[in-house]
Amino acid sequence: MGNKNGYINFEVVVTPEDGKKSIFDPNAFPGISNLDLFTPPIDKNIEVAQKLQRNGIEIHHIGEFSISASCTKKKFESFFNTEVNKIQLPKDANIPDDYEMFAPDKSSPWKLPSEDSLDTLIDRAYVQHDPILFADERPLPPLWTDEFRLRVPVDVAQILRASSVHKRGYTGKGVKVVMADTGFYHHPYFKEQGYNFMAITAPDTLDHSSDSHGHGTGECANLFATAPGINFVGVKMGNPTLAIKTATELKPDIISNSWGYSVDGPLPEMPNWLKPLYMAVLSAVKRGITIVFSAGNGHYGFPGSMPEVISVGGVVVDSDLEYSATNYTSGFKSRWFPGRNVPDVSGLCGVRPRADYIVLPVQKGAVLEIADGWGAFSGTSAAAPMVAGVCALIKEAKPEYSSADIKNTLKFTARDIIKGVNAHNQEARPGPDLATGFGLVDAARAIENLI
Amino acid sequence: MFLLIITLISCTLFQEVRAMQQTQEHVRFDVILKSSASGKDPTLDNIEEFFPESEHIEICRLWFKQQGVAVYATDFGLSGETSQAIFEKIFKVKLIPSKSGGEGNGWIVEGTLQVPPSIADYIDQVTLTVLPELF
Structure with missing residues (x-):
């Protein structure tokens, strides 16, 4: 869980090859029967991951559809030429009090990095927010420090x-x-x-x-x-x-x-x-x-x-x-x-x-x-x-x-x-x-x- | 001869009451059937003598069931639960909810509880159940 303390987790999706489609295409309807149409070659994912790593981005996983990466908020802002802000969350969404989301908002600039031609290789990059844990109880006892217990x-x-x-x-x-x-x-x-x-x-x-x-x-x-x-x-x-x-x-x-x-x-x-x-x-x-x-x-x-x-x-x-x-x-x-x-x-x-x-x-x-x-x-x-x-x-x-x-x-x-x-x-x-x-x-x- | 006095529960017995909850309209009660040891004090040595005839348990169980009372057999008789109205009708008493018993745990019984003649020959005592405190 990393989108706190100035650290940003994000996913990177590479551009589709000829004859393939972007999953972000408004007319894309991915399903079990047509997943291949949205799947980039794994070599391309590896190439992009290597280039990201070379530019100071931490790579956590190279998946079939996307690359999981992270960096500091400062690095993220300079790399994508953007500004990351705390997102205002709806009060009636039953979200835990200590849950925070950071991402560029709609008014922020956004530009894919030109280093190593990454701007031609990356289709989209987006912040991967921490999930809200739906489990109602913690499995291990909390460490309450107000009294000796x-x-x-x-x-x-x-x-x-x-x-x-x-x-x-x-x-x-x-x-x-x-x-x-x-x-x-x-x-x-x-x-x-x-x-x-x-x-x-x-x-x-x-x-x-x-x-x-x-x-x-x-x-x-x-x-x-x-x-x-x-x-x-x-x-x-x-x-x-x-x-x-x-x-x-x-x-x-x-x-x-x-x-x-x-x-x-x-x-x-x-x-x-x-x-x-x-x-x-x-x-x-x-x-x-x-x-x-x-x-x-x-x-x-x-x-x-x-x-x-x-x-x-x-x-x-x-x-x-x-x-x-x-x-x-x-x-x-x-x-x-x-x-x-x-x-x-x-x-x-x-x-x-x-x-x-x-x-x-x-x-x-x-x-x-x-x-x-x-x-x-x-x-x-x-x-x-x-x-x-x-x-x-x-x-x-x-x-x-x-x-x-x-x-x-x-x-x-x-x-x-x-x-x-x-x-x-x-x-x-x-x-x-x-x-x-x-x-x-x-x-x-x-x-x-x-x- | 089968008139039984229900013990009233006094709130003074309870320090820091955290009794399990029982709704006021819902009445739980316990029935001890007559056995060869009726009248003796139960001990570890003689406790098995207090087991009533299983046939008598079944007769009483069916009788209560016919009156619309949920009853369950125990080693010594029955435990039952029913509405306040049915309990009052069967045993010819008036139950008044008592807040002093703690969280709806008590009833004040007006009148003397009378066991119906149909089952009176089998019954040693009928008492209202008081739910315990959680320690």
């Missing part, structure tokens, strides 16, 4: 020490992980990374590939960051009980959930309206599925408080690689399940007020989008799928491991966090605590512990 997959994988595990061949291959959330838009990022990405709808929802909120699409990128080789299936959810049922029927190894209710504490006991969900989760665990839930962002998160699930809190890592508990995440003693401390372990999570810490892909126009099909959001919603990914690495290394085995492995290999307080004012200190549970999951230690 993490990018997927590299930053997340490195901080959770999953990168070295991937290099040893453990990527979650053969492990099926299902995630229930707002939808799963097939963002170009997933294609660029080569992930095994699939999505379905729960029976009470429509169009799994549409995610107007952005939550599901973004959060599953955290899962892939720690386990890029998994077989992923997203379930677009409506009724959460039905979503868990749908996920369970897929017979996955792991179900990751970045949602819940702030009820375990504010309500003295489980209300009837949560029993269907509670039973659906128990049923899934009974079938040998490892269930991961976010603990909440200052919430008293259920089902994250169920003893049968892996409950995930948050740890923040700053630009100096200092690890601490974050004031955005939950940590509490369950009122409904005596003896149950939440969370078990932690993933990466931002801080108050917005926790806009990890740059994640979203559908263009989604609620969570900041720009170019990307957003920045990272409560325990982000932390849970990261941990679910590490569960997948463990499951690949030890397929026979139960949910309880996986939870224990995560706990006893986690990096202890001894600094900071969480949203419930629980202080991180040596050993397990309510601020971060057993600490930040460490994929490398978890796998080393097993093999």
Whole structure:
């Protein structure tokens, strides 16, 4: 893309031979059947290209119909005896704000160069404008520099020490992980990374590939960051009980959930309206599925408080690689399940007020989008799928491991966090605590512990 | 005997509510069917005892379908969705949209929910579905 910073890309078309026609002839109607009529001999194109090059023009490609060339704006103006100006673009053409076009306008002079008789060899030369990219989303995360942020997959994988595990061949291959959330838009990022990405709808929802909120699409990128080789299936959810049922029927190894209710504490006991969900989760665990839930962002998160699930809190890592508990995440003693401390372990999570810490892909126009099909959001919603990914690495290394085995492995290999307080004012200190549970999951230690 | 009280959802339970959206006219609900374990507290050890007879699920599913309700079988009963008007007619209650539940996530139920006699023998509880918050 070169028509910026004083550089001009242009195409040169040579004059037609006897018996042939110029493509610029007003009566020319080129089509598949008569293309030969407009095709100059390749030798002539080469000759013109050589002469252009000799006169200080950069040649990029000698094509069948034209020569692709470029030079500085100053050279272009002197070579063609013209004046290049910025073209005024129509305001209603939906053209990106930063798109610019430079070319001689109609009032500018124009003369083909006489050097090396080029004026007799060139039919036309014209500026080749940069195309407008119609893709709605960037395939790679943008580098926003207004704040310190993490990018997927590299930053997340490195901080959770999953990168070295991937290099040893453990990527979650053969492990099926299902995630229930707002939808799963097939963002170009997933294609660029080569992930095994699939999505379905729960029976009470429509169009799994549409995610107007952005939550599901973004959060599953955290899962892939720690386990890029998994077989992923997203379930677009409506009724959460039905979503868990749908996920369970897929017979996955792991179900990751970045949602819940702030009820375990504010309500003295489980209300009837949560029993269907509670039973659906128990049923899934009974079938040998490892269930991961976010603990909440200052919430008293259920089902994250169920003893049968892996409950995930948050740890923040700053630009100096200092690890601490974050004031955005939950940590509490369950009122409904005596003896149950939440969370078990932690993933990466931002801080108050917005926790806009990890740059994640979203559908263009989604609620969570900041720009170019990307957003920045990272409560325990982000932390849970990261941990679910590490569960997948463990499951690949030890397929026979139960949910309880996986939870224990995560706990006893986690990096202890001894600094900071969480949203419930629980202080991180040596050993397990309510601020971060057993600490930040460490994929490398978890796998080393097993093999 | 089959009168059930629907739990009202208080906004005070929700900090920084980011609940998934549910349109006010659209009602989702969950049905748990009776089983050999009805009345017990579900645990990991006894959860399979809560599976109802599959025949009972099918009877209830067809009944709801005949009333114009979309229902889907779960391990423990059914999850359904219908209009506010049909729900009110079936269960003889009045639903009042509650903004306090967060983004249209709640209803205030006026009256006591009554399970229709045709399926009452099979039903343990009917509850309105509350959509979760995204963490």
